[in-house]
Amino acid sequence: xxxVVDGFGGDFAPVEVVEGAxxxxxQNKNLTVVLTGxxxxxxxVIAGRNERIEIVDAKDAITNDDQPTLAIRQKKxxxxxxAFDLLKDNDxxxxxxxxxxxxxxxTGAILKIGRIKxxxxxxxxxxLPTVVENKxxxxxxxxxxxxxxxxxxxxxxxxxxxxxxxMNDVENPKVALLNNGAEEHKGNELTKTVYPLMKNLPxxxxxxxxxxxxMTGDVDVIVTDGFAGNVLLKATEGxxxxxxxxxxxxxxxxxxxxxxxxxxxxxxxxxxKMDINKYGGAPFLGxxxxxxxxxxxxxxxxxxxxxxxxxxxxEKGLNEQIESFxxxxxxxxxxxx
Amino acid sequence: xxxVVDGFGGDFAPVEVVEGAxxxxxQNKNLTVVLTGxxxxxxxVIAGRNERIEIVDAKDAITNDDQPTLAIRQKKxxxxxxAFDLLKDNDxxxxxxxxxxxxxxxTGAILKIGRIKxxxxxxxxxxLPTVVENKxxxxxxxxxxxxxxxxxxxxxxxxxxxxxxxMNDVENPKVALLNNGAEEHKGNELTKTVYPLMKNLPxxxxxxxxxxxxMTGDVDVIVTDGFAGNVLLKATEGxxxxxxxxxxxxxxxxxxxxxxxxxxxxxxxxxxKMDINKYGGAPFLGxxxxxxxxxxxxxxxxxxxxxxxxxxxxEKGLNEQIESFxxxxxxxxxxxx
Numbered sequence: 134x135x136x137v138v139d140g141f142g143g144d145f146a147p148v149e150v151v152e153g154a155x156x157x158x159x160q161n162k163n164l165t166v167v168l169t170g171x172x173x174x175x176x177x178v179i180a181g182r183n184e185r186i187e188i189v190d191a192k193d194a195i196t197n198d199d200q201p202t203l204a205i206r207q208k209k210x211x212x213x214x215x216a217f218d219l220l221k222d223n224d225x226x227x228x229x230x231x232x233x234x235x236x237x238x239x240t241g242a243i244l245k246i247g248r249i250k251x252x253x254x255x256x257x258x259x260x261l262p263t264v265v266e267n268k269x270x271x272x273x274x275x276x277x278x279x280x281x282x283x284x285x286x287x288x289x290x291x292x293x294x295x296x297x298x299x300m301n302d303v304e305n306p307k308v309a310l311l312n313n314g315a316e317e318h319k320g321n322e323l324t325k326t327v328y329p330l331m332k333n334l335p336x337x338x339x340x341x342x343x344x345x346x347x348m349t350g351d352v353d354v355i356v357t358d359g360f361a362g363n364v365l366l367k368a369t370e371g372x373x374x375x376x377x378x379x380x381x382x383x384x385x386x387x388x389x390x391x392x393x394x395x396x397x398x399x400x401x402x403x404x405x406k407m408d409i410n411k412y413g414g415a416p417f418l419g420x421x422x423x424x425x426x427x428x429x430x431x432x433x434x435x436x437x438x439x440x441x442x443x444x445x446x447x448e449k450g451l452n453e454q455i456e457s458f459x460x461x462x463x464x465x466x467x468x469x470x
Numbered sequence: 471x472x473x474v475v476d477g478f479g480g481d482f483a484p485v486e487v488v489e490g491a492x493x494x495x496x497q498n499k500n501l502t503v504v505l506t507g508x509x510x511x512x513x514x515v516i517a518g519r520n521e522r523i524e525i526v527d528a529k530d531a532i533t534n535d536d537q538p539t540l541a542i543r544q545k546k547x548x549x550x551x552x553a554f555d556l557l558k559d560n561d562x563x564x565x566x567x568x569x570x571x572x573x574x575x576x577t578g579a580i581l582k583i584g585r586i587k588x589x590x591x592x593x594x595x596x597x598l599p600t601v602v603e604n605k606x607x608x609x610x611x612x613x614x615x616x617x618x619x620x621x622x623x624x625x626x627x628x629x630x631x632x633x634x635x636x637m638n639d640v641e642n643p644k645v646a647l648l649n650n651g652a653e654e655h656k657g658n659e660l661t662k663t664v665y666p667l668m669k670n671l672p673x674x675x676x677x678x679x680x681x682x683x684x685m686t687g688d689v690d691v692i693v694t695d696g697f698a699g700n701v702l703l704k705a706t707e708g709x710x711x712x713x714x715x716x717x718x719x720x721x722x723x724x725x726x727x728x729x730x731x732x733x734x735x736x737x738x739x740x741x742x743k744m745d746i747n748k749y750g751g752a753p754f755l756g757x758x759x760x761x762x763x764x765x766x767x768x769x770x771x772x773x774x775x776x777x778x779x780x781x782x783x784x785e786k787g788l789n790e791q792i793e794s795f796x797x798x799x800x801x802x803x804x805x806x807x
């Protein structure tokens with residue numbers, strides 16, 4: 134069983150990518166990680182620790198400044214395109230991980246791997262912590278589709294519900310529509326159109342959720358267009374980080390060193406809870422093979438967790454469930470209207 | 471000088487509204503607050519403390535379930551419509567405060583008061599704290615206009631820049647466009663269209679800002695459509711509140727009572743910093759007279775601060791500056807293209 138990892142995606146590539154891959158293979162003896170990218174540079178970081186680490190040479194890299202479609206079509210020797218080719222052509226490669234440009238990973242997933250039948254658009258589904266111990270919330274879409282039609286949001290809802298259900302062993306996860314008010318009549322053109330249609334889906338649709346409800350633990354899946362979802366995700370990261378800085382500052386002001394140290398201890402516990410690195414990456418739900426995007430500032434722990442997440446999703450049969458759910462149930466429900 | 475306050479808007483009306491009004495007139499001897507709403511109920515709360523507090527009877531109230539346009543047109547005896555009539559018909563009434571339905575306040579502002587010449591849509595402009603001491607950030611629009619065209623965002627940018635400049639004595643506030651990436655080519659249809667046009671405005675446009683940058687203090691004004699702005703605002707509130715709950719829980723776990731108490735003391739200081747009540751309300755920038763919406767869960771402190779904010783905005787000539795800025799400068803700049 135192999136997972137291919139874009140060795141030159143993300144702010145801290147290739148060092149953190151390589152270290153993450155080495156951590157991952159140590160934790161799963163059946164796993165081999167294939168790293169794509171400049172062979173010489175990768176080997177330098179690996180420094181002989183190449184048990185179940187393979188390299189596929191790729192001299193080029195795709196950056197955030199590249200136009201995604203052009204980059205995927207033209208940069209054939211980039212670490213990301215090589216990774217997609219490996220995923221596409223090899224049955225033993227079960228999934229792909231990249232911390233590179235979201236647009237390029239999405240484009241690669243669509244052009245090289247393709248969509249599950251019945252899915253109009255693959256969606257990026259991120260996980261965030263809530264105030265409830267060991268309970269997370271998923272946001273779908275959070276950046277792959279910045280301009281959405283109602284059909285897309287319906288697919289996001291069904292796919293994310295399925296994903297949440299598998300990941301958390303919950304039968305009917307609570308799915309809500311992100312909106313600017315709780316009432317049914319609230320919203321922009323898109324959410325007003327989607328609301329009545331969501332009620333007919335074979336999911337546990339609980340109505341609108343405002344952005345302030347994300348962390349309460351009352352909602353399992355938040356469905357939204359990728360622009361608003363991206364704002365929600367990044368605002369959460371930004372405020373968590375901002376408040377952490379404020380707490381640190383307060384702790385430093387404390388005249389008693391012991392108290393300051395204790396405060397910092399508490400703070401580290403809190404920070405660990407808020408650390409998005411432990412949650413792995415965000416899958417593009419709806420692709421024929423598993424493609425997981427992790428954030429640009431991912432560290433080794435995150436790369437390791439994201440690789441192991443791919444293994445878990447594969448073993449639990451996420452794509453088979455989505456395929457069955459979307460192509461059968463959704464079709465039936467939508468024909469009934 | 472009078473400020474009219476919708477006595478039956480908000481979750482804690484009329485008690486918190488009345489108490490807030492009494493606090494406000496105590497702090498400004500030239501101020502009279504006119505409360506609209508059920509006279510009997512208001513008088514019961516006032517309980518004789520009616521120095522510079524006036525009541526205008528209104529038996530009806532507008533709720534979040536009312537369709538805004540219908541409510542403003544038909545509920546003529548509602549506390550909000552009475553308040554708008556008073557604002558419209560009396561030169562000594564300088565502004566209006568309401569914690570009621572955002573849609574109804576916006577509709578009332580447009581139908582009863584009207585827009586400043588040259589402004590296509592009034593925008594709701596909220597203030598949030600940042601990690602930098604005494605530095606706040608403004609979000610415009612944050613809920614008044616959930617479906618926007620590029621022209622609207624250009625007006626929001628100019629108005630909010632002017633508002634920030636007046637409120638903070640800063641000459642060229644840093645204005646950014648909320649987007650899903652820092653690069654110019656990133657974004658949805660709206661932001662991609664607006665970006666090049668923003669560069670031509672007579673403001674200090676610093677480019678795109680991602681939602682995670684809101685609290686850093688590096689940006690003064692964030693321009694966005696009302697749907698994404700609402701998500702940004704409420705996500706910030708939600709995460710701040712969620713993290714506060716986590717800190718409280720950690721503090722309670724501490725076996726040493728003294729440390730727990732100290733931790734809570736630190737926490738209260740932090741909470742005070744994050745408390746949106748101290749920032750007053752959000753003005754609808756671009757209305758002929760000052761209309762300030764405050765949040766539904768506003769307490770007496772917030773009502774007091776919002777009333778005093780109206781006085782400040784009036785005395786600093788916000789509307790005169792916006793009028794001059796929008797009708798002259800914007801027109802010139804846009805004709806030049």
